[in-house]
Amino acid sequence: xxxxSYILVCGGTGCESSHADKIYQNLKNEIEANKLSEQVQVxxxxxxxxxxxxxxxxxxxxxxxxxxxxPEDAKELVDEHIIKGRPVERLIYSASDDKxxxxxxxxxxxxxxxxxxxxxxxxxxxxxxxxxxxxxxxxDGYAALEKVLFDMKPEQVIDELKKAGxxxxxxxxxxxxxKWNFTKGATNSETKYVxxxxxEGDPGxxxxxxxxxxxxxxxxxxxxxxxxxxxxxxxxxxxRAEYPLAISRLKIAIQQAKDMGLxxxxxxxxxxxxxxxxxxxxxxxxxxxxxxxxxSIEGKRGMxxxxxxxxxxxxxxxxxxxINNVETYANIPMIILKGGDWFAxxxxxxxxxxxxxALTGKIKNSGLIxxxxxxxxxxxxxxxxxxxxxxxKFKAAQSGGPSxxxxxxxxxxxxxxxxxxxxxxxxxxxxxxxxxxxxxxxxDIAKFYLDFTVDESCGKxxxxxxxxxxxxxxxxxxxxxxxxxxxxxxxxxxxxxxQRASLCGLGQTAPNPVASTLRYFKDEYLEHITDKKCSxxxxxxxxxxxxxxxxxxxxxVCARKCPVNAISGERKQPHExxxxxxxxxxxxxxxxxxQAITRG
Amino acid sequence: xxSTPALHQNSAEQQExxxxxxxxxxxxxxxxxxxxxxxxxxxxxxxxESLKTIxxxxxxxxxxxxxxxxxxxxxxxxxxxxxxxxVCLGTACYVRGGKQLLEELKKILQIEVGETTEDKLFSLEVxxxxxxxxxxxxxxxxxxxxxxxxxxxxxxxxxxxxxxxDSEATDESPKISQEDAQ
Numbered sequence: 001x002x003x004x005s006y007i008l009v010c011g012g013t014g015c016e017s018s019h020a021d022k023i024y025q026n027l028k029n030e031i032e033a034n035k036l037s038e039q040v041q042v043x044x045x046x047x048x049x050x051x052x053x054x055x056x057x058x059x060x061x062x063x064x065x066x067x068x069x070x071p072e073d074a075k076e077l078v079d080e081h082i083i084k085g086r087p088v089e090r091l092i093y094s095a096s097d098d099k100x101x102x103x104x105x106x107x108x109x110x111x112x113x114x115x116x117x118x119x120x121x122x123x124x125x126x127x128x129x130x131x132x133x134x135x136x137x138x139x140d141g142y143a144a145l146e147k148v149l150f151d152m153k154p155e156q157v158i159d160e161l162k163k164a165g166x167x168x169x170x171x172x173x174x175x176x177x178x179k180w181n182f183t184k185g186a187t188n189s190e191t192k193y194v195x196x197x198x199x200e201g202d203p204g205x206x207x208x209x210x211x212x213x214x215x216x217x218x219x220x221x222x223x224x225x226x227x228x229x230x231x232x233x234x235x236x237x238x239x240r241a242e243y244p245l246a247i248s249r250l251k252i253a254i255q256q257a258k259d260m261g262l263x264x265x266x267x268x269x270x271x272x273x274x275x276x277x278x279x280x281x282x283x284x285x286x287x288x289x290x291x292x293x294x295x296s297i298e299g300k301r302g303m304x305x306x307x308x309x310x311x312x313x314x315x316x317x318x319x320x321x322x323i324n325n326v327e328t329y330a331n332i333p334m335i336i337l338k339g340g341d342w343f344a345x346x347x348x349x350x351x352x353x354x355x356x357x358a359l360t361g362k363i364k365n366s367g368l369i370x371x372x373x374x375x376x377x378x379x380x381x382x383x384x385x386x387x388x389x390x391x392x393k394f395k396a397a398q399s400g401g402p403s404x405x406x407x408x409x410x411x412x413x414x415x416x417x418x419x420x421x422x423x424x425x426x427x428x429x430x431x432x433x434x435x436x437x438x439x440x441x442x443x444d445i446a447k448f449y450l451d452f453t454v455d456e457s458c459g460k461x462x463x464x465x466x467x468x469x470x471x472x473x474x475x476x477x478x479x480x481x482x483x484x485x486x487x488x489x490x491x492x493x494x495x496x497x498x499q500r501a502s503l504c505g506l507g508q509t510a511p512n513p514v515a516s517t518l519r520y521f522k523d524e525y526l527e528h529i530t531d532k533k534c535s536x537x538x539x540x541x542x543x544x545x546x547x548x549x550x551x552x553x554x555x556x557v558c559a560r561k562c563p564v565n566a567i568s569g570e571r572k573q574p575h576e577x578x579x580x581x582x583x584x585x586x587x588x589x590x591x592x593x594x595q596a597i598t599r600g
Numbered sequence: 601x602x603s604t605p606a607l608h609q610n611s612a613e614q615q616e617x618x619x620x621x622x623x624x625x626x627x628x629x630x631x632x633x634x635x636x637x638x639x640x641x642x643x644x645x646x647x648x649e650s651l652k653t654i655x656x657x658x659x660x661x662x663x664x665x666x667x668x669x670x671x672x673x674x675x676x677x678x679x680x681x682x683x684x685x686x687v688c689l690g691t692a693c694y695v696r697g698g699k700q701l702l703e704e705l706k707k708i709l710q711i712e713v714g715e716t717t718e719d720k721l722f723s724l725e726v727x728x729x730x731x732x733x734x735x736x737x738x739x740x741x742x743x744x745x746x747x748x749x750x751x752x753x754x755x756x757x758x759x760x761x762x763x764x765x766d767s768e769a770t771d772e773s774p775k776i777s778q779e780d781a782q
Binding site: 013014016017052200203210244277284285296301302303317368401436445449452 | 630633675690694744747
């Protein structure tokens with residue numbers, strides 16, 4: 001080690017929004033003020049994953065893991081930890097909630113959030129400064145590219161991917177080696193393209209963002225390997241404009257790689273030349289669909305076209321194009337370096353390697369996790385995620401975003417892989433995993449996703465454009481208490497038509513949240529329709545708040561909290577709610593200390 | 601997007617700016633979207649006049665350009681307020697109360713989504729996931745993310761933006777500590 005200590009500060013978007021940048025600056029200033037710049041290096045890294053506890057600061061070589069650090073803590077960290085060698089206990093992850101039940105957990109490896117994780121894609125996130133190419137190289141970065149260029153033929157690269165069994169991480173799970181092989185074998189044009197799909201649009205998913213922010217070079221290296229393998233000279237990264245930090249880190253990375261001869265003309269002195277350009281998305285979810293994405297790069301409205309022909313032969317400007325997702329690419333350098341057999345040894349029979357999930361919603365430890373395929377949802381939610389907060393009960397987890405479905409308690413022990421999730425009526429998707437508890441209404445969740453897909457439908461094909469709207473209308477009708485039993489049959493019919501007849505994945509999968517919630521929570525739909533009730537207390541039109549006269553002590557708290565003055569009553573006398581004035585905000589229900597208010 | 605610099609509509613300055621943008625980008629393949637993005641970033645929004653200028657410079661039908669502009673939600677043809685508030689309604693934020701935030705904001709600002717307050721200070725938008733799901737619910741005011749926001753604290757959160765505008769108009773967003781937001 002060139003320095004005696006390293007202070008790593010998380011520079012992911014989550015922690016940045018909690019002023020991690022200020023923490024970094026303050027730490028640097030403190031180190032300089034103490035004349036320690038020669039001995040201690042402060043580094044801004046990518047995401048550590050444990051977003052719930054951010055901002056995170058880790059100090060090496062002790063591996064001390066500080067959480068919820070504030071900018072004003074910088075002085076104490078430097079004075080105590082760095083100068084006096086005493087850890088700052090109050091900032092160390094307190095494990096009162098942690099399953100390991102130690103009072104203080106100083107090291108990452110002892111935190112249960114990290115124990116079942118296996119990091120391939122996120123190997124460098126939180127380890128290196130993503131804006132310094134040397135740090136990537138020091139961790140075997142670009143060694144895979146070197147190996148490919150000097151020791152491997154394109155066929156061998158494809159063989160290695162085949163052995164690895166890696167499948168597309170964008171959602172559908174198509175074998176990566178086949179995509180590359182089709183493009184490599186395409187003879188309709190000399191010009192070929194490599195495209196990276198970084199148009200991460202699923203609400204509740206931010207794996208690709210964190211990968212690009214924390215380790216941009218891994219994607220550049222893999223795209224270059226893809227270029228060599230399929231015979232392309234040009235690559236495009238299509239990334240959402242909403243990700244400014246990832247875009248700026250990619251730009252820096254591309255420039256550094258060019259300066260070092262790892263990108264551009266005659267890479268590493270060989271005949272092979274490859275360049276990468278960034279294209280920004282403009283806020284259209286459908287552009288995550290590959291043909292729509294390619295249309296958008298071409299400067300057109302991002303509308304899908306029927307396949308075949310597939311992009312592998314007729315892609316960007318009708319040229320053969322290999323298009324993969326960020327996470328798929330980030331796996332490739334490790335597969336080349338460690339071998340396909342190593343990769344295939346992780347995971348299940350049909351799904352190899354790991355998967356990164358954004359674990360969010362009603363969960364104690366929100367964050368970004370990477371787990372081996374085949375792990376169970378129970379392990380993810382309870383061992384890694386720490387369970388459901390506020391003593392609530394688990395109801396369902398939603399995977400696959402607007403294209404996916406819910407997984408219920410009875411399937412918590414099913415090993416997660418592409419096939420098992422499909423059997424349960426969900427999909428792997430890009431990796432959003434949203435946990436819901438008993439306060440979430442399944443009909444409302446289905447409505448939420450339909451609202452999203454109706455909004456994002458490009459309008460080209462009728463099944464998606466009209467079907468989505470009708471499906472949403474039925475859900476809305478039921479949630480307002482006007483549902484009829486026949487509406488369920490109608491929804492099933494519309495869903496089937498959309499699944500079979502829509503042009504692209506967006507329309508085909510848009511009914512999935514409805515189909516899936518109907519499958520597992522039909523009772524809840526029936527409750528809305530026949531009893532006109534929403535027991536989760538979400539659908540406002542079906543709610544009514546009442547005050548129990550025998551429990552109300554007349555403390556007037558509810559009357560004072562009510563924003564529309566709908567509650568009246570004398571002090572120390574039972575109060576009453578004027579149902580016509582009530583806006584059903586639930587303030588009174590939350591405020592009452594005597595459980596005198598009912599919701600139903 | 602920083603605060604809106606929507607000045608000099610249809611002025612010579614604007615024409616020159618559009619010329620420069622088109623000139624610097626038109627040679628790449630599929631240049632239209634990068635050109636529109638650059639134009640909106642400098643002008644704040646895409647007026648009919650701007651689009652007509654771009655149409656002439658690229659020798660591309662206005663209808664085609666307008667089709668692209670209306671397709672993507674990033675583009676706006678209306679001037680925005682000084683601060684664009686985007687409430688995240690991604691799934692994580694939704695289940696942790698994003699919708700209540702939006703309702704409260706509509707009440708406070710007296711505008712609907714997509715509208716701008718009369719004093720041209722705030723525009724209200726809905727976002728689909730900013731990738732800060734661990735800190736849900738979040739909202740963005742221009743480029744700054746505010747995390748774990750509660751409806752009851754919204755007025756306090758907006759106050760510094762209002763007062764800053766009263767005292768002196770600068771391009772810097774006021775810095776708000778996390779405690780204020782909670």
